[in-house]
Amino acid sequence: MYNAFFSLIKRDLRLAFRHKSEILNPLFFFVIVVTLFPLGISPEKQTLAEIGPGIIWVAALLASMLSFDSLFRSDFDDGTLELMLLSEYPLSILVLAKIIVHWLITGFPIIIFSPLLGTVMFLSNDAIETLMITLLLGTPILSLIGAIGMALVVALKRGGMLLSLLVLPLYIPVLIFSSNAVGSSMAGLSISGQLYFLAAFLIFCITLAPIATSAALRVSLE
Amino acid sequence: MIAENTNSTGLSVNQLTCERGYRELFNELSFELFPGEILHIKGENGTGKTSLLRILAGLALPVSGNVSFEGYDCGKYRSEYNEQIAFMGHKLGIKLELTAIENIQGYCQFSKPCTEQQILDVLEKVGLYGFEEMYCNQLSAGQKRRVAIAQAILSKAKLWILDEPFTSLDVIGVDYFLQVIQEHVNNSGMVLLTTHQDVNLENCTTRYLQLPSGELFS
Amino acid sequence: MNAVDKTKIKAKSNPVMKFIYHFASPKHFYRISGKLIPWLGWLAAILIIVGSIDGLFFAPVDYQQGDSYRIIFVHVPAAWMSMFIYMVMATAGAIGLIWKIKLADVVASSSAPIGAAFTFLALVTGSIWGKPMWGAWWVWDARLTAELILLFLYLGYMALEAAIEDPRAAARACAILAIVGVINIPIIHYSVEWWNTLHQGATVTKFDKPSIHVSMLIPLLLMALGFKLYYATVVLVRARNKVLYAEQNNSWVKEIVNQNN
Numbered sequence: 219m220y221n222a223f224f225s226l227i228k229r230d231l232r233l234a235f236r237h238k239s240e241i242l243n244p245l246f247f248f249v250i251v252v253t254l255f256p257l258g259i260s261p262e263k264q265t266l267a268e269i270g271p272g273i274i275w276v277a278a279l280l281a282s283m284l285s286f287d288s289l290f291r292s293d294f295d296d297g298t299l300e301l302m303l304l305s306e307y308p309l310s311i312l313v314l315a316k317i318i319v320h321w322l323i324t325g326f327p328i329i330i331f332s333p334l335l336g337t338v339m340f341l342s343n344d345a346i347e348t349l350m351i352t353l354l355l356g357t358p359i360l361s362l363i364g365a366i367g368m369a370l371v372v373a374l375k376r377g378g379m380l381l382s383l384l385v386l387p388l389y390i391p392v393l394i395f396s397s398n399a400v401g402s403s404m405a406g407l408s409i410s411g412q413l414y415f416l417a418a419f420l421i422f423c424i425t426l427a428p429i430a431t432s433a434a435l436r437v438s439l440e
Numbered sequence: 441m442i443a444e445n446t447n448s449t450g451l452s453v454n455q456l457t458c459e460r461g462y463r464e465l466f467n468e469l470s471f472e473l474f475p476g477e478i479l480h481i482k483g484e485n486g487t488g489k490t491s492l493l494r495i496l497a498g499l500a501l502p503v504s505g506n507v508s509f510e511g512y513d514c515g516k517y518r519s520e521y522n523e524q525i526a527f528m529g530h531k532l533g534i535k536l537e538l539t540a541i542e543n544i545q546g547y548c549q550f551s552k553p554c555t556e557q558q559i560l561d562v563l564e565k566v567g568l569y570g571f572e573e574m575y576c577n578q579l580s581a582g583q584k585r586r587v588a589i590a591q592a593i594l595s596k597a598k599l600w601i602l603d604e605p606f607t608s609l610d611v612i613g614v615d616y617f618l619q620v621i622q623e624h625v626n627n628s629g630m631v632l633l634t635t636h637q638d639v640n641l642e643n644c645t646t647r648y649l650q651l652p653s654g655e656l657f658s
Numbered sequence: 659m660n661a662v663d664k665t666k667i668k669a670k671s672n673p674v675m676k677f678i679y680h681f682a683s684p685k686h687f688y689r690i691s692g693k694l695i696p697w698l699g700w701l702a703a704i705l706i707i708v709g710s711i712d713g714l715f716f717a718p719v720d721y722q723q724g725d726s727y728r729i730i731f732v733h734v735p736a737a738w739m740s741m742f743i744y745m746v747m748a749t750a751g752a753i754g755l756i757w758k759i760k761l762a763d764v765v766a767s768s769s770a771p772i773g774a775a776f777t778f779l780a781l782v783t784g785s786i787w788g789k790p791m792w793g794a795w796w797v798w799d800a801r802l803t804a805e806l807i808l809l810f811l812y813l814g815y816m817a818l819e820a821a822i823e824d825p826r827a828a829a830r831a832c833a834i835l836a837i838v839g840v841i842n843i844p845i846i847h848y849s850v851e852w853w854n855t856l857h858q859g860a861t862v863t864k865f866d867k868p869s870i871h872v873s874m875l876i877p878l879l880l881m882a883l884g885f886k887l888y889y890a891t892v893v894l895v896r897a898r899n900k901v902l903y904a905e906q907n908n909s910w911v912k913e914i915v916n917q918n919n
Contacts, residue, residue, distance in 0.1 A: 307519070366838055439499055
């Protein structure tokens, strides 16, 4: 079973690297969206530092949202999902492997680039550090919850819009606690509460989301 | 206690009913399939051939009825059942961005582990010698089909469920695939298939199931 | 022995299951619900009328908010119903997924638009109430925000149901969504409330009444019960329609259709 899990991760990573745009596009999107706000609101340091945490997090949310097509869509189109369902290994384990790959190719690059955007938005060094920690805890949650939604809409022709309707409301707790943690560390306040919440929510999602996702996949492929 | 099904060697289908939307495709379909047999499912378009195969593979749920394999309910013992079957649907499960070998390696990781030498041998057998390292988007539809055949052979499954398996194969490919099927059946394997071609194989029992009536004949 | 027979035997051995399978068969549901609907409907109408009169004319005036508080007799029961119906949808969805009882799927999908309507009503009444209290039609109050998110969840549910063509697949997909939603609702509520206390500590928390007077509580409870019965009535009417449509190929439906022609 571990063998199947790790070889699926390896295979999906190999696929992603043959399709580099899958990695780069969400990242470009993330950077561009954040860039739009200073242009649309004001380049003033005070304003940007105040709204920065929220903007970076909303942009991360949307970038993760738009990258879900790469999670199951191509596997659905070419029939690999059917083979996954017919595997003798538990579907939720295989699904977890795919979610991990999705996070590695979409969430992880965002974390790497976030200090740059934090600097552009005039966040303090402490706040940038917190931003990276919240992204580290939060983006896997986005991948896990989004996978449930993607599994529900994968068989539909125009699922993209529907996916955001289903998934964005469920992202709200992550958004609230993450951007608040970054804001609080700007103000020099303690952020352990928010981080504990995010960590707990992450563990909760790792436990349950793969099960819900595999149930949804079975329904979608019927 | 309720006695389990009497057929403890093969596949046993009990009073399967299937609907699409609110339209009934077939009603209370029952049949059995024993090792060394081929069941050829016939019927016009839209009579539920594909739906039946997907139910038998465990991909779709029937409205009522059940399927058991070697006396065990397939819905309850899903992973054990999955070990015993190989399914080839309309979509082959082949990644275009991977080579033939990588594709089969991936498939083997979902089911039975196999060595690279085994894969090379089987690829040569299905007539893909020289194409092993080629990306599948450079292969023709028939060649991709051959990759899928190689996967079925390597799965070592007892029951093959094949939905229109001869699509896009040339005459040689069809003949070759029939030979593979015959070999599988003679090794006490079982094959369920739908096709518009005639399947005439020596030395194996071929039976027919007509949809939507569910009538069986040989 | 096949699965259908096994279920029947299991159902017969246990009186509770026997009753459930009996009532849940579409034919019996159609018959029994037809008898229940008038009773429930009239009772709901009486309770809502009595509750409104009591609430609007006889309940005492609030010493802080004057007469404008009287909208709670609609707002609070509607907000309760919006949560309650989502719970019903998730529970019914789970029952449909696990025991494959078609009626449960029908109840879940019939409930969604009613629940969305109650959520919308709670939002509108909340915002109307907010106008005299806060001087604005909308304030990012914790409960109003949570209610708005609940409305999004309802809309997502209905959009998913509309997008999937096969009714059985739609029911199962929606059941999964509702269960995921119901697990998330407490988390969302908690986070919204936490967010609200940080940002808006100064606003009046309008729902936290230290103690509500009995003369206000009675009409409130009457209205709440009336709304519940109204929901029961409407959900049965909708479910009856859906059952009839889903069973259109069965003989008992054809008989009913022939009788009415």
